Amino acid sequence: MVTKKQLGWLFVAAGVLGATAVLLVDVLEAGNYAGIGPAQRLALVGAGVLVLLGLSLLPLGDRPA
Amino acid sequence: MTAISPSTPTPSKAAWQTAVAWLPRLLIALALLAFVGYFIVYAIYAFHLFRFPFDYDQGEGFELMDTLLFSQGEWPYRNNDHYPFYSSNYPPLFHVVIVPLVWLFGPQYWTGRLVSWLGTLLTAAAIGWAVQRRGRRWWLSAFSGLAFLASNYVYHVGPLFRQHMFMVMFETLAVVYLTATVEREEQDGRHYNGRLLLVMLLLLAAGYTKQLAYATVAAIFIFLFLRQSKRAVLWAVPFAAVTGLIFLWINLATDGWWLVNTVTANLNPFIPGQAIGLYRQWFTLHTVITVAAALFALYQLYFTRLSAYAVWFVAAVLNSVTAGKWGAGESYFATAIAASCILAGLGMAQVLDWAKQRGWRWETAVLTLIPLLWLIQADKVFHMPTHTPTLAAVARTLGKPTMVYIAPQTSCSAPRPPEPVHYVDSAGVSLLGRPPSAQDTAAGIAIANHILAGETAAFSEEAGFNFYAGRDVVTNPTQLLNLYQNNAVDLTEMLAMLNAQAFDTVILRAQFYPPPVLDAIGQQYETVDLIQMNGFVYCIMRPRE
Numbered sequence: 001m002v003t004k005k006q007l008g009w010l011f012v013a014a015g016v017l018g019a020t021a022v023l024l025v026d027v028l029e030a031g032n033y034a035g036i037g038p039a040q041r042l043a044l045v046g047a048g049v050l051v052l053l054g055l056s057l058l059p060l061g062d063r064p065a
Numbered sequence: 066m067t068a069i070s071p072s073t074p075t076p077s078k079a080a081w082q083t084a085v086a087w088l089p090r091l092l093i094a095l096a097l098l099a100f101v102g103y104f105i106v107y108a109i110y111a112f113h114l115f116r117f118p119f120d121y122d123q124g125e126g127f128e129l130m131d132t133l134l135f136s137q138g139e140w141p142y143r144n145n146d147h148y149p150f151y152s153s154n155y156p157p158l159f160h161v162v163i164v165p166l167v168w169l170f171g172p173q174y175w176t177g178r179l180v181s182w183l184g185t186l187l188t189a190a191a192i193g194w195a196v197q198r199r200g201r202r203w204w205l206s207a208f209s210g211l212a213f214l215a216s217n218y219v220y221h222v223g224p225l226f227r228q229h230m231f232m233v234m235f236e237t238l239a240v241v242y243l244t245a246t247v248e249r250e251e252q253d254g255r256h257y258n259g260r261l262l263l264v265m266l267l268l269l270a271a272g273y274t275k276q277l278a279y280a281t282v283a284a285i286f287i288f289l290f291l292r293q294s295k296r297a298v299l300w301a302v303p304f305a306a307v308t309g310l311i312f313l314w315i316n317l318a319t320d321g322w323w324l325v326n327t328v329t330a331n332l333n334p335f336i337p338g339q340a341i342g343l344y345r346q347w348f349t350l351h352t353v354i355t356v357a358a359a360l361f362a363l364y365q366l367y368f369t370r371l372s373a374y375a376v377w378f379v380a381a382v383l384n385s386v387t388a389g390k391w392g393a394g395e396s397y398f399a400t401a402i403a404a405s406c407i408l409a410g411l412g413m414a415q416v417l418d419w420a421k422q423r424g425w426r427w428e429t430a431v432l433t434l435i436p437l438l439w440l441i442q443a444d445k446v447f448h449m450p451t452h453t454p455t456l457a458a459v460a461r462t463l464g465k466p467t468m469v470y471i472a473p474q475t476s477c478s479a480p481r482p483p484e485p486v487h488y489v490d491s492a493g494v495s496l497l498g499r500p501p502s503a504q505d506t507a508a509g510i511a512i513a514n515h516i517l518a519g520e521t522a523a524f525s526e527e528a529g530f531n532f533y534a535g536r537d538v539v540t541n542p543t544q545l546l547n548l549y550q551n552n553a554v555d556l557t558e559m560l561a562m563l564n565a566q567a568f569d570t571v572i573l574r575a576q577f578y579p580p581p582v583l584d585a586i587g588q589q590y591e592t593v594d595l596i597q598m599n600g601f602v603y604c605i606m607r608p609r610e
Contacts, residue, residue, distance in 0.1 A: 001291070001295070002292075002294060053366075065370065
């Protein structure tokens with residue numbers, strides 16, 4: 001069984017990984033835009049929300065998710 | 066009726082309190098009337114479609130063709146390089162289910178339309194049952210189930226010969242039955258593996274009805290992982306193995322054409338504007354159930370435990386981004402709508418339980434608010450054919466327009482001025498939803514008669530006319546375009562036949578064919594007639610002299 005805290009960390013990890021992947025698109029020059037494009041910006045906002053959601057779950061401790 | 070009415074006020078309470086206590090009943094009755102009205106409208110549309118013998122939506126005839134091939138013991142996953150240049154990009158289950166009807170009645174459009182429509186009714190029943198299990202209020206369960214059928218999107222595609230809603234049916238049944246199973250397991254303290262196996266079979270059925278079900282598969286395994294991590298992994302391995310083995314078997318049986326047609330040909334370009342527009346429209350049309358579902362999912366995240374419905378809702382909403390792919394559309398939101406109907410119903414039931422504990426004033430207030438919210442939702446999804454005096458009068462009474470003006474869709478002919486259309490839809494100008502008329506059937510027959518005037522099958526963008534004329538169904542334009550865009554088809558033989566004017570008739574509707582095919586048609590054929598059917602202008606072409 002996964003706890004709220006564990007789920008929080010999973011969200012944080014997913015958000016950080018997601019944001020890294022989005023930024024890597026530019027490094028690998030796979031995007032259509034020079035710099036951060038509109039889709040990337042949206043994905044970064046989503047990743048940020050996921051991290052915040054994860055952090056907000058951490059204080060809930062060992063309650064089942 | 067105790068479930069509807071709050072606790073009766075004591076005799077010492079004023080008369081206004083008695084009147085207020087009756088207000089929820091009145092509002093519930095009104096909301097029920099609205100949703101039952103939508104169901105009647107849905108049935109009217111469906112029965113008109115059952116009688117219509119041609120394509121209403123462009124892809125329907127090709128799904129009928131898939132079914133016909135299965136009924137003859139053949140796969141529809143074929144080499145597009147050679148005549149009749151036909152193949153399918155959809156998994157087989159929906160078509161296989163319809164095969165017995167095709168054996169009995171022949172290749173009729175109503176067979177698949179009926180099965181798809183019945184599938185939506187079963188989905189609505191499953192949604193209602195899911196809410197009833199926890200909510201114990203029949204009217205709230207009815208709202209949740211009927212709201213699914215009242216969605217503009219479900220209405221548009223539910224009675225079509227398309228496999229999408231059949232996939233949603235399997236997805237919904239899987240999630241609802243999983244929830245019932247896990248709850249019973251946690252209550253009894255033991256595992257019911259037979260029941261979980263049934264959930265897996267339903268998921269497999271969803272995936273082999275349409276590939277898009279992968280999001281629901283992911284949601285179910287994420288939920289299982291949250292509740293029973295080790296068991297989730299133990300079930301995921303055989304599930305993946307069986308799914309993969311079936312995939313390999315079909316691929317071997319079709320000499321690799323299954324992979325080419327269902328995977329390679331589905332790598333379509335993503336159009337961000339289309340996805341954003343559809344998200345906006347979906348939210349505008351389904352605001353109440355979406356917000357209610359999201360709030361209840363957040364409540365579960367922070368205050369109780371995440372349910373399978375909450376995980377499913379999030380996965381489905383995220384996966385709806387695939388509606389932005391070329392060839393995709395509004396129906397890709399149907400899974401999210403099913404999930405939100407369940408979550409909204411359960412959330413409202415929870416609020417009602419909470420209010421009941423706080424006394425009749427709170428309960429009356431919440432009982433008044435909830436049907437009002439459903440009435441707002443009903444108003445947001447307004448759609449209604451107005452082709453009969455009664456339906457027009459109903460629309461007028463509700464303060465809605467009784468007709469709209471829409472220009473017929475043209476692609477191969479000159480634009481035409483807008484015409485009155487007796488169908489009103491809050492989704493905006495919709496190509497779907499208007500019941501086909503006797504004139505549409507006559508137009509379809511007129512097009513088929515052009516084929517019968519020649520000797521060969523028509524090179525047609527829709528299969529229905531060749532079916533009606535008893536000729537071969539030649540190619541599937543959207544699939545051909547998919548393959549062409551992925552460099553997975555050789556057009557040499559097709560172009561040679563067109564250049565040799567091997568087809569007596571060409572029928573265009575939207576010019577979906579790849580550019581070299583359209584070029585060959587333009588050089589070798591000329592338009593001899595324009596016929597309008599279902600709001601589209603079809604170009605009938607003959608070989609140039």
